[in-house]
Amino acid sequence: xxxxxxxxxxxxxxxxxxxxxxxxxxxxxxxxxxxxxxxxxxxxxxxxxxxxxxxxxxxxxxxxxxxxxxxxxxxxxxxxxxxxxxxxxxxxxxxxxxxxxxxxxxxxxxxxxxxxxxxxxxxxxxxxxxxxxxxxxxxxxxxxxxxxxxxxxxxxxxxxxxxxxxxxxxxxxxxxxxxxxxxxxxxxxxxxxxxxxxxxxxxxxxxxxxxxxxxxxxxxxxxxxxxxxxxxxxxxxxxxxxxxxxxxxxxxxxxxxxxxxxxxxxxxxxxxxxxxxxxxxxxxxxxxxxxxxxxxxxxxxxxxxxxxxxxxxxx
Amino acid sequence: xxxxxxxxxxxxxxxxxxxxxxxxxxxxxxxxxxxxxxxxxxxxxxxxxxxxxxxxxxxxxx
Numbered sequence: 001x002x003x004x005x006x007x008x009x010x011x012x013x014x015x016x017x018x019x020x021x022x023x024x025x026x027x028x029x030x031x032x033x034x035x036x037x038x039x040x041x042x043x044x045x046x047x048x049x050x051x052x053x054x055x056x057x058x059x060x061x062x063x064x065x066x067x068x069x070x071x072x073x074x075x076x077x078x079x080x081x082x083x084x085x086x087x088x089x090x091x092x093x094x095x096x097x098x099x100x101x102x103x104x105x106x107x108x109x110x111x112x113x114x115x116x117x118x119x120x121x122x123x124x125x126x127x128x129x130x131x132x133x134x135x136x137x138x139x140x141x142x143x144x145x146x147x148x149x150x151x152x153x154x155x156x157x158x159x160x161x162x163x164x165x166x167x168x169x170x171x172x173x174x175x176x177x178x179x180x181x182x183x184x185x186x187x188x189x190x191x192x193x194x195x196x197x198x199x200x201x202x203x204x205x206x207x208x209x210x211x212x213x214x215x216x217x218x219x220x221x222x223x224x225x226x227x228x229x230x231x232x233x234x235x236x237x238x239x240x241x242x243x244x245x246x247x248x249x250x251x252x253x254x255x256x257x258x259x260x261x262x263x264x265x266x267x268x269x270x271x272x273x274x275x276x277x278x279x280x281x282x283x284x285x286x287x288x289x290x291x292x293x294x295x296x297x298x299x300x301x302x303x304x305x306x307x308x309x310x311x312x313x314x315x
Numbered sequence: 316x317x318x319x320x321x322x323x324x325x326x327x328x329x330x331x332x333x334x335x336x337x338x339x340x341x342x343x344x345x346x347x348x349x350x351x352x353x354x355x356x357x358x359x360x361x362x363x364x365x366x367x368x369x370x371x372x373x374x375x376x377x
Binding site: 091293 | 347
């Protein structure tokens with residue numbers, strides 16, 4: 001008598017097929033199932049990476065496929081690492097990265113803390129706050145360009161209303177000092193909800209009993225916040241910083257839509273600069289070396305960050 | 316501090332991972348700092364050294 005679905009499937013399998021697979025161990029079967037994924041990963045991740053590293057030592061140009069490709073050694077790397085313009089691009093990326101992370105973490109955590117309280121319309125507010133994250137970066141970039149218009153922009157009008165300044169006296173995306181902040185504001189507006197959602201998951205995972213025990217011990221709200229809430233939310237917060245850090249390091253679409261890297265090259269982040277080298281100047285070998293430098297940087301940072309995250313989780 | 320050097324001498328993971336992490340952090344700082352071009356020029360080598368070291372030492376015993 002056949003009891004389980006497994007028995008029924010085994011019985012229904014044609015004898016020829018069953019005979020072929022009967023001799024396979026569990027390990028072999030596991031490999032059989034995992035192999036397609038491994039092959040796919042090798043094809044779409046590892047092979048391009050190795051190919052990029054190989055190209056980074058050559059003068060290959062993709063728009064001249066028939067030209068002779070020469071091995072240039074470390075020339076591309078030396079050229080990138082002594083280029084003052086790329087150094088400025090790195091600084092612009094660092095400025096963008098640090099400020100977006102600080103603002104998104106602070107505002108995202110504060111919003112999560114507020115949303116975690118029980119009040120009327122809680123779900124509606126959560127939905128409204130999360131909306132920017134669901135929009136396409138191209139759409140966000142376009143409508144913030146309108147919001148930043150000196151003559152008709154709502155942002156300029158609001159700043160003028162609050163500070164008394166003439167709204168048309170400043171241009172957020174046309175001014176060298178304001179443009180870096182313009183992209184930081186938009187990225188913060190768009191991605192703070194993501195940090196908020198992760199923090200909210202962390203806050204909701206803290207059992208009420210811990211707070212009740214702290215109340216019994218007469219711990220103040222301030223002390224509860226620093227000794228219960230923050231340590232228990234920290235792994236979630238670190239995860240959010242990791243995701244946003246990696247994403248913002250390679251930020252491209254939003255900034256291209258907003259400023260296109262300008263005015264001048266003040267908001268030209270590394271990914272925009274890399275795209276220019278690869279697909280406007282067609283210096284494929286050079287751009288490959290540039291990509292390898294960025295990859296090693298992000299990989300190294302992510303490694304130590306994941307180690308720190310595991311340590312916090314173990315505590 | 317003695318424990319740290321002891322870990323380095325006996326090829327313990329914790330101490331070597333710490334050293335690799337410091338190298339990576341220093342490399343990233345050198346890459347993005349606005350103070351000296353020479354630091355920027357050497358940043359990749361430091362980051363690469365730290366990253367490769369991190370991958371190797373993460374297989375050391377605890």
